Amino acid sequence: MTMTQDVATTAGSEKQKQDGLLLRGLRHPRLPGLGLAAVAVAVAWLIHAAVPVLPFLTVSVILGILSANLPGISAAVEGVMQPGLVLAAKRFMRLGIVLLGLKLSLIDVAALGWTTLGIVAGIVVFTFAGTILLGKALRLPGDESVLLAAGFSICGASAIGAMSGVTKTDHRGTVVPIALVTLCGTLAIAILPALSGPLGLHDAQFGYWVGASVHDVGQVVATAQTAGTTALAGALIIKLTRVLMLAPMVTGAALVQRYRRRRASSGTEEAGAKLPPLIPLFVAGFMAMIVVRTFGILPHVALEIAATTQDLLLAAALFGLGASVQVRSLLQTSGRAILAAMLSWGFIAVLAFIGVQFIPDGTP
Numbered sequence: 001m002t003m004t005q006d007v008a009t010t011a012g013s014e015k016q017k018q019d020g021l022l023l024r025g026l027r028h029p030r031l032p033g034l035g036l037a038a039v040a041v042a043v044a045w046l047i048h049a050a051v052p053v054l055p056f057l058t059v060s061v062i063l064g065i066l067s068a069n070l071p072g073i074s075a076a077v078e079g080v081m082q083p084g085l086v087l088a089a090k091r092f093m094r095l096g097i098v099l100l101g102l103k104l105s106l107i108d109v110a111a112l113g114w115t116t117l118g119i120v121a122g123i124v125v126f127t128f129a130g131t132i133l134l135g136k137a138l139r140l141p142g143d144e145s146v147l148l149a150a151g152f153s154i155c156g157a158s159a160i161g162a163m164s165g166v167t168k169t170d171h172r173g174t175v176v177p178i179a180l181v182t183l184c185g186t187l188a189i190a191i192l193p194a195l196s197g198p199l200g201l202h203d204a205q206f207g208y209w210v211g212a213s214v215h216d217v218g219q220v221v222a223t224a225q226t227a228g229t230t231a232l233a234g235a236l237i238i239k240l241t242r243v244l245m246l247a248p249m250v251t252g253a254a255l256v257q258r259y260r261r262r263r264a265s266s267g268t269e270e271a272g273a274k275l276p277p278l279i280p281l282f283v284a285g286f287m288a289m290i291v292v293r294t295f296g297i298l299p300h301v302a303l304e305i306a307a308t309t310q311d312l313l314l315a316a317a318l319f320g321l322g323a324s325v326q327v328r329s330l331l332q333t334s335g336r337a338i339l340a341a342m343l344s345w346g347f348i349a350v351l352a353f354i355g356v357q358f359i360p361d362g363t364p
Contacts, residue, residue, distance in 0.1 A: 033084020036077075037316040040064065044315055053189065055218030057157070060315040061182045064322020077323050089171045089320030092313040093161040094282040099310035100158060100243065101289025102303055103217075109241050119355045120238060123212050124245045126351060127153035131344040138336040143167040146253065147174060148337070151181035152344045155243045156215030157318055162246055165280040166254045175324045176334050180341035182318075185219035192349075193226040199353065207231030208359050211238030212352035247279070247287050254278050 044059040067077050077085065109117070128149045135145025143164070150163035157178045164174050192214070196206045210224040210231070217239060224235035254277065279287075292298060298306070 029080075030084040030087050032076075033081040033086070033320070034088060034316075035084070036067070036081050037085060037088045037319050040067070040319045041312055041315045044319070053222055055186075055189075055216065055222045056311060057216055057218045057315055057318055058182055058186050061157075061178070061318045061322040064319040065179070065325045065327065066322075067319075068323045068325055069327050081323070085320040085323050086171060087320075088316045089324070090317075092320070093158070093317035094165070096310050096313035096317060097158050097162055097246075098282050098285035098289060099306050099313070100155075101286040102293045102298070102306045102310070104240050104244055104290045104293055106244075106290065106294040108237060109244055112237065112241060113360065116238075116359050117241065119358055120212060120241045121245060123348065123351050123355050124153045124242055124249070127344065127348040128249065130347050131340070134340045134343050134347075138340050140337055140340060142173055143169045144173075144177060144337055145340070147177040148180065148340060148344060150249065150253075151177050151215060152184070152341070152348055153242075154246050154249060155217065155239075156181045156185060156219070157321070158216070158243075158314065159246055159249075161317070162250050162280070162283055162286075163253060165282065166250055166257055171321065172324055175321055176330065176337050177341075178318070178321050179325050179330065180334075180337060181215050184341055184345040185215040188214045188345075189219060189222045192223050196227065201356075203227045203231045204234050204361065205356055205359075207234030208238050208356040209352055211235035212242070212356060213349045214239070217243070244290070247283055250283050251279055254280075 040063045041060060044056055044063055047059050048054055048056040067073050112120075131149035131152055132145045135148060140148075146167060147160045147163055147169065150159040151157065153159075160174050160177050160181065164171075188210075192206075192210060201209060206227045207224050207230065210220055211234060214220045214223050214235075217236075220235050220239045221232065224232045258278070293303070
């Protein structure tokens with residue numbers, strides 16, 4: 001074989017190897033599910049653009065639930081699509097939580113003043129504890145009580161995703177809490193504005209009430225904007241202050257988990273078992289992004305790109321989680337969880353209504 005032929009053979013082998021790698025990549029088991037999630041996110045975005053009152057992330061969850069329950073596509077969702085949807089539900093959720101930190105500036109939070117900060121923190125802590133007690137009274141299985149508590153008290157699906165990282169709950173274990181917190185947050189878009197007049201709330205108070213009681217940021221925007229820009233501005237700053245509670249609440253839950261595991265494994269073969277981290281890596285990333293936003297390290301255009309990326313990641317994650325919801329099974333097996341969710345929703349609405357009466361009128 002001549003040198004020229006040898007080079008040609010080697011080049012041909014390299015080309016075949018590259019083609020083989022490309023083919024295997026195109027046949028990756030996660031690609032179908034990720035492709036479906038991407039299409040669903042695009043459809044959700046178009047629906048939100050056409051009907052802005054419908055939050056982008058809420059539409060994504062609904063599309064996921066429909067895909068899991070409509071004939072013709074449900075079999076594929078449970079089969080070939082599942083690996084990619086599981087990846088989206090878990091990994092994309094955590095990446096989205098990290099980027100959520102870029103929406104928070106400690107300077108804006110500090111401007112609220114100690115009174116308002118104390119009220120918001122009290123609402124979060126009392127709702128969290130009250131929901132856990134409700135869950136235990138209703139004998140909810142597994143970690144449902146803790147996940148519902150995180151979702152209703154802090155920031156909806158994002159908080160449930162963060163808390164599941166501490167409790168080590170499988171993504172399917174987060175499906176019911178996320179479905180319920182999404183349901184209640186969607187109902188709030190219609191119900192809270194209707195109650196504003198009878199309760200005698202002026203625009204700023206209504207915004208504070210929405211920010212203190214509604215779950216996901218998108219749902220807060222959709223609800224508060226019905227009362228104008230003053231209400232929307234107040235709702236967002238109160239809501240983002242609740243989001244700031246994500247890190248300490250998750251860290252507190254991690255401490256409790258570590259203590260329980262130490263007690264359970266004391267004197268057993270599991271005594272040297274690995275304990276959950278005090279702060280999961282993605283929550284540490286969330287805190288780091290808050291610092292980045294506070295010090296103004298990134299330009300405005302980078303923050304806008306990050307905000308859009310975060311929305312897309314969370315939308316894909318929520319579609320993946322929604323695709324795990326079997327409506328018939330949910331209605332048959334989750335009656336107690338539905339009751340707990342409704343009671344928790346009512347509890348935070350009442351608690352927030354009382355709390356906002358004491359928020360100074362000068363709150364930004």
